[in-house]
Amino acid sequence: MKLDGMHHITMITGDAQRNxxxxxxxxxxxxxxxxxxxxxxxxxxxxxxxxxxxxxxxLTWFEFAGARQGRAGAGMIHTIRLGVAAEPALDFWSxxxxxxxxxxxxxxxxxxFEDYDGLRFELVVADGxxxxxxxxxxxxxxxxxxxxxxxxxxxxxxxxGTSRELLSETLGFAEIAEGEYRLEGDTRRFQYSYDEPPxxxxxxxxxxxxxxxxxxxxxxxxxWRERVAQAGMQVTPVIDRDYFLSIYFREPQGILFEIATTxxxxxxxxxxxxLGEQLRLPAQHEHLRPQLERSLTPLTNPRATVHQEA
Numbered sequence: 001m002k003l004d005g006m007h008h009i010t011m012i013t014g015d016a017q018r019n020x021x022x023x024x025x026x027x028x029x030x031x032x033x034x035x036x037x038x039x040x041x042x043x044x045x046x047x048x049x050x051x052x053x054x055x056x057x058x059l060t061w062f063e064f065a066g067a068r069q070g071r072a073g074a075g076m077i078h079t080i081r082l083g084v085a086a087e088p089a090l091d092f093w094s095x096x097x098x099x100x101x102x103x104x105x106x107x108x109x110x111x112x113f114e115d116y117d118g119l120r121f122e123l124v125v126a127d128g129x130x131x132x133x134x135x136x137x138x139x140x141x142x143x144x145x146x147x148x149x150x151x152x153x154x155x156x157x158x159x160x161g162t163s164r165e166l167l168s169e170t171l172g173f174a175e176i177a178e179g180e181y182r183l184e185g186d187t188r189r190f191q192y193s194y195d196e197p198p199x200x201x202x203x204x205x206x207x208x209x210x211x212x213x214x215x216x217x218x219x220x221x222x223x224w225r226e227r228v229a230q231a232g233m234q235v236t237p238v239i240d241r242d243y244f245l246s247i248y249f250r251e252p253q254g255i256l257f258e259i260a261t262t263x264x265x266x267x268x269x270x271x272x273x274x275l276g277e278q279l280r281l282p283a284q285h286e287h288l289r290p291q292l293e294r295s296l297t298p299l300t301n302p303r304a305t306v307h308q309e310a
Contacts, residue, residue, distance in 0.1 A: 001220045001223055001224070001227075002172045002184075002185060002186070003171060003172060003183055003185055003214045003215060003216060003224075003259070004055070004056075004185030004186055004187055004188055004215045004216070004217065005055070005056050005130065005183055005185040005187070005188030005189060005190040005214070005215055006055070006056055006149055006152075006183070006188070006190045006212065006213065006214060006215060007055040007056070007058065007213040007214060007215035007216075007244070007258070007259075007260040008047070008049075008055070008058035008059065008060055008212075008213045008260065009058075009059055009060070009077075009080060009149065009152065009209060009211075009212050009213070010060045010061065010062065010209070010210045010211050010212075010213070011059070011060070011061050011062075011117075011119060011207070011208065011209050011210060012061065012062050012064060012067060012070065012117075012204065012205060012206055012207070012208055012210055013061045013062070013063050013064075013067070013117055013206050013207075014063070014064060014065060014066050014067035014068070014069075014117065014205075014206035015063070015065070015066075015116075015117075015206075016044045016046060016061075016063040016065070016296075016297055016299055017297060017299055017300065018116050019046055019061050019063065020046065020299050020300070020301060020302070021302065022115055022116055023048045023059065024048060024301060024302050024303055025137075025302035025303075026096070026097070026100050026102070027048075027146065028135055028137035028139070028140035028145055028146065029048040029049060029050075029057075029059070029135045029137075029146065030048065030049060030050065030051055030053075030135040030136070030275065030276065030303065031046065031047070031048055031275075031276035031301050031303065032047050032048065032049050032052075032053035032058070032266045032275040032276050033045075033046070033047035033053065033243065033266050033270075033275065033276055033280060034046060034047075034276050034277075034278070034279050034280065034299065035047075035242075035279070035280045035281065035282070036279075036281060036282070036285060036292065036296075037062050038241065038282055038284075038285075040062075040064075041281075041282075041285040041288055041292060042292070042295060042296075043062055043063055043064055043065075044061075044062070044063040044296060044297075044299075045060060045061070045062055045063075046060060046061050046063065047059075047060045047266065047276070048060070049133070049135065050133035050134055050135045050148070051134065051135055051136060052266075052267075052272065053243075053265065053266035053267070053275060054133045055188075055215045055260070055262060056130065056133055056148050056149060056188045056190075056215065057133035057135075057146075057148050057149065058149075059080070059149065062210060064206075065297070067205050067206040068203075068205045068206065069117060069118055069205055069206050069207050070118075070202070070203045070204050070205025070206055070207050070208035071118075071200060071202055071203045071205070071207075071208070072120070072155060072198075072202055072208055072209070073155060073197060073198060073200060073201045073202020073203070074155050074156065074157045074197035074198075074201065074202060074254075075154075075155065075156075075157045075197075075202065075253045075254035075255060076154065076155055076202045076204075076208060076209060076254075076255065077152050077153070077154045077209035077212060077255060078120060078153055078154065078155055078195070078209075079112075079120045079121065079122055079152065079153040080119070080120070080121050080122070080149065080151075080152050080209070081121070081122045081123075081124050081149070081150045081151035081152065081153070081191070082121055082122070082123050082124070082146050082148075082149060082150060083123075083124060083125070083126030083130075083132075083146065083147045083148050083149070083150040084123055084124070084125060084126065084144065084145075084146060084147060085125075085126060085132060085143060085144075085145075085147055086125060086143070087109065087125055088143075088144070089123075089125075089143065089144040089145075090106060090109075090110070090111045090123060090125070091106075092140075092141070092144040093111055093123055093144070094106055094111055096139075096140075097113055102114070102115070102116075109124065109125050110122050110123060110124045110125075111123040114207075115207070117206040117207030118206075118207035119207040119208070119209075123146075124150055124151075126147050126148070126150055127189070129188075129189045130147075130148055130150075130187065130188040130189050131148075131187060131188070132147035132148065133147060133148040134146070134147055137303070148188070149190070150189075150190065150191065151190055151191035151192060151193065152190075152191075152192055152193070152209075152212060153192075153193045153194075153195055154192070154193070154194055154195070154253065154255055155194070155195055155196070155197040155198065155202070156179075156194050156195065156196060156197055156253060157197065157253050157254060162252060163194070163251045163252045163253050165231075166231055166233070166251055166252060167181050167192070167251075168181070169231075170227060170228060170231040171183070171214070171228075173192065176191075179193060179194040179195070180193045180194075181193065183214070185215065188215070194253070210256065211248070211255075211256035211257065211258050212255065212256075212257060212258065213246070213257075213258035213259065213260040214257065214258070214259050214260070215259075215260060215262065216259050216260065216261055216262075217261070217262060218245075218261045218262055218263050221238065221245055221247070221259065221261050222238065224247070224259050225238065225247045225259075228247070228249055228259070233249040233250070233251075234249060234250070235247055235248070235249040236248045236249070241260070242264075242268070242269070242280075242282055242283075243264065243265060243266050243268060244260040244261045244262070244263070244264075244265075245260065245261045246258050246259065246260045246261075247259050276301065276303075277301065277304060279292070279293065279296070
């Protein structure tokens with residue numbers, strides 16, 4: 001039994017339309033699901049990824065309209081690493097980001113930048129160990145498109161605690177260097193790293209990471225819950241998130257971990273050709289549809305506009 005890399009990473013934004021504009025247009029991802037937060041249905045939950053909404057490509061956001069900008073600090077993920085196929089893609093993204101008003105910093109094999117909320121990313125040349133998970137965008141050549149989420153970096157807490165036992169012995173990460181871990185799944189690889197914390201304390205808000213989810217085979221999900229509980233973690237019951245089943249627990253650094261299943265996937269309630277085009281609601285909130293359709297800000301999906309023009 002082993003995890004197959006990352007399933008998704010969820011962040012916070014203060015502006016859903018800017019979120020769609022940046023990730024479904026500037027970054028060339030596909031908006032694969034437009035739904036709401038299970039626990040706060042007045043807030044959007046937006047999912048972006050490859051053409052199929054594949055685990056390993058998914059970045060999601062809760063929109064808390066007007067949320068103040070947050071700041072990553074001790075016990076928080078501070079950088080997300082996105083893969084590209086080759087070094088020329090880094091030049092493409094440097095120019096594309098600059099053309100849209102976003103500064104970036106280039107090194108030999110990476111490109112660092114922040115989104116409109118201040119969330120930090122690093123584009124890296126993927127090592128080819130994981131299948132490429134691409135989305136289609138008319139202005140992003142396939143050879144330069146993002147190919148999946150490659151890794152994440154987090155800040156340690158100041159008390160000097162360690163997550164080594166949980167990561168290595170319970171979840172199956174390999175420690176490849178001090179504070180550097182690699183999760184080797186059957187099909188995907190993910191690198192997870194810890195850095196010393198900054199002096200300023202963290203503030204959860206727009207531009208910060210809410211949680212990270214690891215990818216479990218469906219049949220292994222309950223055994224993973226038992227294993228995590230036996231390791232001493234306070235783990236939730238299995239929760240149905242419509243598109244996957246989830247369990248949640250905080251690792252020793254305080255970062256919220258989730259383990260999510262493959263099934264049923266994002267096409268369970270939409271035609272795969274039209275993912276993300278309509279507002280989909282959890283069954284428990286369907287009775288709120290008239291109210292939510294009035295209160296949620298209408299969103300313009302750049303991809304839908306392109307297809308209409310075509």
